[in-house]
Amino acid sequence: xxxxxxxxxxxxxxxxxxxxxxxxxxxxxxxxxxxxxxxxxxxxxxxxxxxxxxxxxxxxxxxxxxxxxxxxxxxxxxxxxxxxxxxxxxxxxxxxxxxxxxxxxxxxxxxxxxxxxxxxxxxxxxxxxxxxxxxxxxxxxxxxxxxxxxxxxxxxxxxxxxxxxxxxxxxxxxxxxxxxxxxxxxxxxxxxxxxxxxxxxxxxxxxxxxxxxxxxxxxxxxxxxxxxxxxxxxxxxxxxxx
Amino acid sequence: xxxxxxxxxxxxxxxxxxxxxxxxxxxxxxxxxxxxxxxxxxxxxxxxxxxxxxxxxxxxxxxxxxxxxxxxxxxxxxxxxxxxxxxxxxxxxxxxxxxxxxxxxxxxxxxxxxxxxxxxxxxxxxxxxxxxxxxxxxxxxxxxxxxxxxxxxxxxxxxxxxxxxxxxxxxxxxxxxxxxxxxxxxxxxxxxxxxxxxxxxxxxxxxxxxxxxxxxxxxxxxxxxxxxxxxxxxxxxxxxxx
Amino acid sequence: xxxxxxxxxxxxxxxxxxxxxxxxxxxxxxxxxxxxxxxxxxxxxxxxxxxxxxxxxxxxxxxxxxxxxxxxxxxxxxxxxxxxxxxxxxxxxxxxxxxxxxxxxxxxxxxxxxxxxxxxxxxxxxxxxxxxxxxxxxxxxxxxxxxxxxxxxxxxxxxxxxxxxxxxxxxxxxxxxxxxxxxxxxxxxxxxxxxxxxxxxxxxxxxxxxxxxxxxxxxxxxxxxxxxxxxxxxxxxxxxxx
Numbered sequence: 016x017x018x019x020x021x022x023x024x025x026x027x028x029x030x031x032x033x034x035x036x037x038x039x040x041x042x043x044x045x046x047x048x049x050x051x052x053x054x055x056x057x058x059x060x061x062x063x064x065x066x067x068x069x070x071x072x073x074x075x076x077x078x079x080x081x082x083x084x085x086x087x088x089x090x091x092x093x094x095x096x097x098x099x100x101x102x103x104x105x106x107x108x109x110x111x112x113x114x115x116x117x118x119x120x121x122x123x124x125x126x127x128x129x130x131x132x133x134x135x136x137x138x139x140x141x142x143x144x145x146x147x148x149x150x151x152x153x154x155x156x157x158x159x160x161x162x163x164x165x166x167x168x169x170x171x172x173x174x175x176x177x178x179x180x181x182x183x184x185x186x187x188x189x190x191x192x193x194x195x196x197x198x199x200x201x202x203x204x205x206x207x208x209x210x211x212x213x214x215x216x217x218x219x220x221x222x223x224x225x226x227x228x229x230x231x232x233x234x235x236x237x238x239x240x241x242x243x244x245x246x247x248x249x250x251x252x253x254x255x256x257x
Numbered sequence: 258x259x260x261x262x263x264x265x266x267x268x269x270x271x272x273x274x275x276x277x278x279x280x281x282x283x284x285x286x287x288x289x290x291x292x293x294x295x296x297x298x299x300x301x302x303x304x305x306x307x308x309x310x311x312x313x314x315x316x317x318x319x320x321x322x323x324x325x326x327x328x329x330x331x332x333x334x335x336x337x338x339x340x341x342x343x344x345x346x347x348x349x350x351x352x353x354x355x356x357x358x359x360x361x362x363x364x365x366x367x368x369x370x371x372x373x374x375x376x377x378x379x380x381x382x383x384x385x386x387x388x389x390x391x392x393x394x395x396x397x398x399x400x401x402x403x404x405x406x407x408x409x410x411x412x413x414x415x416x417x418x419x420x421x422x423x424x425x426x427x428x429x430x431x432x433x434x435x436x437x438x439x440x441x442x443x444x445x446x447x448x449x450x451x452x453x454x455x456x457x458x459x460x461x462x463x464x465x466x467x468x469x470x471x472x473x474x475x476x477x478x479x480x481x482x483x484x485x486x487x488x489x490x491x492x493x494x495x496x497x498x499x
Numbered sequence: 500x501x502x503x504x505x506x507x508x509x510x511x512x513x514x515x516x517x518x519x520x521x522x523x524x525x526x527x528x529x530x531x532x533x534x535x536x537x538x539x540x541x542x543x544x545x546x547x548x549x550x551x552x553x554x555x556x557x558x559x560x561x562x563x564x565x566x567x568x569x570x571x572x573x574x575x576x577x578x579x580x581x582x583x584x585x586x587x588x589x590x591x592x593x594x595x596x597x598x599x600x601x602x603x604x605x606x607x608x609x610x611x612x613x614x615x616x617x618x619x620x621x622x623x624x625x626x627x628x629x630x631x632x633x634x635x636x637x638x639x640x641x642x643x644x645x646x647x648x649x650x651x652x653x654x655x656x657x658x659x660x661x662x663x664x665x666x667x668x669x670x671x672x673x674x675x676x677x678x679x680x681x682x683x684x685x686x687x688x689x690x691x692x693x694x695x696x697x698x699x700x701x702x703x704x705x706x707x708x709x710x711x712x713x714x715x716x717x718x719x720x721x722x723x724x725x726x727x728x729x730x731x732x733x734x735x736x737x738x739x740x741x
Contacts, residue, residue: 016277024666025267025509028552031533035500035556038529045280049273056722068270072277084722087697134697136712182266213329213376228378238298238326258519267509287522291515310512314519424508455571455618470620480540
C-alpha cells in the first residue's frame with residue numbers, strides 16, 4: 016500500500032500525475048490518499064502530523080510524502096525505513112518526528128535520477144518513481160546510498176501549535192494525548208479549554224479537547240466549528256494551562 | 258461495489274483511513290466516492306440525499322454511510338438490506354427515507370465490535386470493517402442481530418429544504434421530481450421560480466427549476482450560481498408556490 | 500488508463516457516478532483524476548489546459564473530458580484519436596487545441612445513445628459509457644461515425660489568460676513555454692514579472708514566471724500566493740511586455 020501525504024491540495028493536476036506514475040511502476044499496489052492538504056509549504060508542522068498518522072497503517076506501508084517548498088533548490092531526497100514502514104520524500108525535516116520516535120530506522124539518500132527531472136515537480140518526476148520501485152521490491156542500492164540525514168534537534172517532541180483544521184472545524188494540535196492528563200486544560204484562542212471524552216459529553220456550542228482517533232490532542236466544539244469560535248488557523252499557538 | 262456517503266469533507270485523513278480498512282477487508286471490491294460532503298452533522302437532510310442517489314446504483318451495492326454527529330454517544334449501529342442494496346451506518350435517521358421507500362427491507366443492529374474502538378471515528382473502526390466483511394460475503398449473524406430500527410414518522414416524505422449545493426452553485430432540494438408538475442413554481446430565496454427543461458432553455462442569468470439526473474428537483478441559474486443569486490445554503494427553506 | 504478532465508468540482512456526486520459507470524464497462528482499466536476543476540463552464544480556457552497536460556500521458560490513454568455548459572442543447576458528442584491518445588467529450592471547442600497541435604487526428608461523432616439519457620448529465624449517461632467501451636476495445640463503427648468537427652480558427656494558438664489557479668495560488672497561463680524567452684517579461688495584475696528558474700531563486704514574497712512541469716508558463720510568488728498578491732483569477736488577461 017502506498018499512502019500519499021502531500022500539500023498539493025485536493026484540486027488540480029498534481030496528485031493525478033503522481034498516481035499515473037505509480038500505476039505505471041506498481042500497477043497492483045493500492046494507493047490511499049491520506050492528506051493532500053498537509054500544512055502548506057510547512058515541513059515542520061507536517062512532520063508532527065505525519066508522525067501521528069503513520070503508525071496506524073500496517074507494516075510494509077510506503078508513505079510518499081511531498082511537502083517540499085524547496086523543490087528545485089539544493090535539498091536532498093530521502094528514502095527511510097522506520098519501524099517497518101517506508102517513507103520517500105524531501106530532506107527538509109518532514110521525517111524528523113518519524114525518525115525521532117522510531118525504534119529502528121535506516122536512511123538512504125536517493126541518488127537515482129529520472130531521464131527528465133522538472134525543476135518544480137519532484138513529486139511526479141523523482142519521488143513517485145522511487146516509491147513505485149520500492150513498492151515492487153527494488154532494493155535500495157540501485158536507488159540510493161546510506162546516509163545520516165540532517166536532524167532538527169531544536170524541534171520539540173510535541174508541537175504546541177495547530178497543525179490541521181478538518182472539515183468540521185476541529186483543530187488538531189501537534190501534541191500527543193500522553194502529554195496531557197484529562198484534568199489538564201489548554202489555552203487556545205484566548206480561551207481555557209477543558210477535556211471531555213466525546214462531543215455529546217459537553218453542551219451544544221461548548222469547546223473541549225480530546226484525544227483523537229490517531230492519538231493527537233484535538234480542540235472541538237460540540238455541533239459547532241472550533242476554528243471559527245476560537246479563531247484558530249494552522250500555525251496558531253496553544254499552551255498547556257498552568 | 259462499496260459506495261461512500263459521508264460528511265467527512267474532501268480533505269483530511271478520514272476517507273483515506275476508511276479506504277485502507279476496506280482494502281484490507283475486501284481487496285477486490287471497487288470503492289466509489291459518492292458524497293464526502295453530505296449535509297454536515299445533519300442526518301435528516303442527508304437521508305433525503307442518500308435515498309435519491311442510492312437507487313441509481315446496481316443491486317448488490319454496499320453503501321457505507323457516515324453522517325454521525327452522535328458518535329461516541331449511545332446511538333446504535335445498523336446494517337440494512339433494502340431493495341437488494343445494503344447500507345451500513347449509524348442509527349440516527351440517516352436510513353429513514355431509504356427504508357420508507359423500499360419495497361423490501363431487513364434491518365440488523367451491528368453487535369460485532371473491533372478490538373479497539375475509538376470514541377470519535379466509528380467510520381474507520383466499526384462501519385468500514387463491517388462493510389468490508391459484508392462485501393466479502395460474511396453473513397449477518399456473525400456481525401449483527403435482527404432489529405426493528407427506530408423510525409421517524411414525523412419526517413416528511415419529501416423535504417422542502419435545500420439539501421446540497423454543488424460546485425456550479427446549483428441547489429438540490431429534498432423534493433423528488435414527481436412532487437411538482439412542470440407548470441408549478443417554487444419559492445426560494447424570495448423569488449418565484451418556474452420550470453425549464455435545460456439550462457439553455459432560459460436566458461443567461463435566469464433562475465429555473467428542473468428535475469436532475471437523479472430525480473431530485475434542483476434550482477439553477479443558466480451560466481450563473483443559484484446559491485449566490487438566490488442566497489441559498491444547505492438548510493434553506495423552499496415552498497411550493499400556490 | 501482513463502483520465503478524467505472535468506469541471507464537476509471535487510465535491511458532490513458527479514465524478515463518483517461516472518466512475519461507477521466506467522467500472523461497470525471496463526473494470527480493469529485504471530482511472531486517474533487529472534482535473535475536476537477545469538475552468539468552470541469554459542471550454543475555451545479548458546482547451547488550452549487539456550492540450551498542455553494530455554501529452555504527458557502515455558499513448559493509449561483515454562481522456563474523458565466534460566466541460567459542457569451546453570449539455571441538453573444541440574451540441575454534438577465527439578470521440579477523437581489524436582497522436583495515439585483518445586478523447587471523449589462534447590463538441591464545443593474543448594478539443595480545439597488538441598486537434599490543432601496533433602500530428603495525426605481522426606474524429607468521430609458519437610451516434611450511440613444509452614437507453615436512458617438525462618438532459619443534464621451526459622458525462623454519466625453518454626460520455627462515460629462510450630469511454631468505457633473504447634477502453635475495452637470496442638471499435639468506433641458501433642459507437643460513432645467519421646466527422647469533420649467544427650473548428651475554432653479564431654482562437655489563438657496560445658491564450659493570454661490565466662486558465663487555472665492551483666492550491667498554492669500559482670496562476671497558470673494558456674501560454675506555452677516556447678512563447679517567451681527567459682529574458683522576456685509578462686504583465687499581469689498591473690505588475691511586470693520577470694523569469695526565474697525556481698522558487699528559491701527569488702526573494703521571499705517576489706513574483707516571477709517560470710515554465711511549469713507540463714510546459715505552461717506559470718506565475719508564482721516565492722512563499723506566497725500569486726493569485727492574491729497580483730489579483731489574478733481564472734480569465735484574467737495577461738500580456739507579453741514590450
